[in-house]
Amino acid sequence: MTINRRPIIEINNVNKSFQRKHQKDLLVLEDINISLYEREIVALIGKSGCGKSTLLRTMAGLSSPTSGNILYNGESVFGPVDGLSMVFQEFALLPWLTVLQNVELGLEAKKIPRAERRKRALKAIDVIGLDGFESAYPKELSGGMQQRVGFARALVVEPEILLMDEPFSALDMLTADNLRNDLLDLWNDQKTNIKSIFFVTHNIEEAVLFADRIIVLSINPAQVRAELSVNVPHPRNDQDSKLRKLIDDIYTLMTMMPVGGKTVAGGKYRGINIGYKLPNVNVSEMTGFLETLLEAEKDKVDLPDLAEELHLDVDSLFPITEALEILRFVDVEKGDIQLTKSGKVFINADIQERKKLFSTHLMSYVPLVRHVRRVLDERPGNRAAEDRFLIEIEDYLTESAAEKVLSVAIDWGRYAELFAYDYNTGMLSLENPEG
Ligand SMILES: Nc1ncnc2c1ncn2[C@@H]1O[C@H](COP(=O)(O)OP(=O)(O)O)[C@@H](O)[C@H]1O
Numbered sequence: 001m002t003i004n005r006r007p008i009i010e011i012n013n014v015n016k017s018f019q020r021k022h023q024k025d026l027l028v029l030e031d032i033n034i035s036l037y038e039r040e041i042v043a044l045i046g047k048s049g050c051g052k053s054t055l056l057r058t059m060a061g062l063s064s065p066t067s068g069n070i071l072y073n074g075e076s077v078f079g080p081v082d083g084l085s086m087v088f089q090e091f092a093l094l095p096w097l098t099v100l101q102n103v104e105l106g107l108e109a110k111k112i113p114r115a116e117r118r119k120r121a122l123k124a125i126d127v128i129g130l131d132g133f134e135s136a137y138p139k140e141l142s143g144g145m146q147q148r149v150g151f152a153r154a155l156v157v158e159p160e161i162l163l164m165d166e167p168f169s170a171l172d173m174l175t176a177d178n179l180r181n182d183l184l185d186l187w188n189d190q191k192t193n194i195k196s197i198f199f200v201t202h203n204i205e206e207a208v209l210f211a212d213r214i215i216v217l218s219i220n221p222a223q224v225r226a227e228l229s230v231n232v233p234h235p236r237n238d239q240d241s242k243l244r245k246l247i248d249d250i251y252t253l254m255t256m257m258p259v260g261g262k263t264v265a266g267g268k269y270r271g272i273n274i275g276y277k278l279p280n281v282n283v284s285e286m287t288g289f290l291e292t293l294l295e296a297e298k299d300k301v302d303l304p305d306l307a308e309e310l311h312l313d314v315d316s317l318f319p320i321t322e323a324l325e326i327l328r329f330v331d332v333e334k335g336d337i338q339l340t341k342s343g344k345v346f347i348n349a350d351i352q353e354r355k356k357l358f359s360t361h362l363m364s365y366v367p368l369v370r371h372v373r374r375v376l377d378e379r380p381g382n383r384a385a386e387d388r389f390l391i392e393i394e395d396y397l398t399e400s401a402a403e404k405v406l407s408v409a410i411d412w413g414r415y416a417e418l419f420a421y422d423y424n425t426g427m428l429s430l431e432n433p434e435g
Pocket residue numbers: 018019026028046047048049050051052053054055
């Protein structure tokens with residue numbers, strides 16, 4: 001087979017920003033250039049909140065770029081595109097419709113005669129392995145079978161391109177594996193018209209097991225940080241040394257400092273301000289993680305191995321490593337993590353010493369906590385309402401993001417006994433309100 005090297009989809013210099021009240025626009029995608037070719041499966045990987053879904057929606061014509069353009073078969077995309085189907089993480093099935101009716105729904109908008117609709121829906125159901133479940137209702141089906149309905153609904157329009165937004169992440173590991181393999185069989189046997197699959201995942205292993213090419217996005221704003229080819233034939237084994245190396249490389253790329261950031265020892269987070277999006281991680285998650293590192297009994301631990309051992313995907317792992325990096329209890333470099341000197345002292349200490357050290361590090365490295373503490377120190381009565389801080393943080397973040405960040409800072413500060421917080425009144429103080 002000759003491969004047509006003209007891209008089916010071309011994303012050219014796409015920027016996307018969202019308008020915000022009282023603040024400058026939030027730039028989510030910056031100068032994205034991606035081409036999608038025939039007969040390839042491409043994975044898009046990036047941290048949670050970096051803009052993966054936004055990019056997918058833009059490709060599908062469900063949202064327009066702020067600047068730049070998207071071409072589908074050489075023509076500009078201005079709205080929803082025929083020939084392109086989406087599969088979502090949440091299966092989005094209508095509970096009052098049967099499997100068959102849910103699948104037919106994909107064709108409803110297309111004004112196809114009823115008999116033809118039925119015929120095509122039955123075929124899609126057959127292809128994706130849902131035979132015998134035509135008249136079942138979604139609630140009778142397992143998660144894996146429900147997502148098969150999601151796939152059938154995408155396939156029924158006989159798309160050229162399948163866009164998938166974390167399609168396997170709501171499923172348990174075995175079910176996800178099973179569905180992925182079935183999809184791969186469909187793809188290899190060319191049982192559908194699909195020419196190209198583009199999917200979003202935060203699961204690095206999934207990307208290397210499934211994709212021919214992997215695009216790694218950075219965050220704030222998302223730029224294409226790297227494109228990697230996976231030149232390993234299927235069926236792939238996740239212990240394959242080429243794949244392990246690739247997994248390592250992707251971890252390295254994803255834990256690198258922001259594009260343009262300077263390398264300063266221990267100082268990836270030196271420049272953070274009170275509007276920095278502190279990762280939503282509680283202290284026991286951090287200490288649990290540090291204990292695992294200590295138990296590893298070697299200096300440098302491979303992050304992919306650790307993720308596997310702890311059964312954490314990157315969306316759970318990276319916030320923890322980031323919090324610990326901000327606090328200078330670990331160093332992350334080239335996909336390896338290691339305890340810093342003070343990280344070692346912290347984890348070997350008793351509870352009171354841990355709190356003391358945590359408090360010192362918070363005051364040194366987390367500007368928001370330092371700010372709250374200073375305000376409380378200066379205030380007569382040593383009290384302040386949380387709203388006062390929220391307003392300040394909202395100079396940088398949306399209201400809901402500001403609330404999350406403040407609650408993280410409060411959680412960490414309370415553990416360190418730097419201040420107290422009364423949940424009912426929203427007051428911060430230096431004294432324990434109950435005491
Ligand atoms: N409609 C919208 N309005 C404002 N901000 C949005 C909108 N959609 C997404 N965002 C913001 O864009 C960023 C990227 O979101 P998203 O594409 O959902 O990330 P991902 O899929 O990588 O987790 C987030 O900061 C999110 O809050």
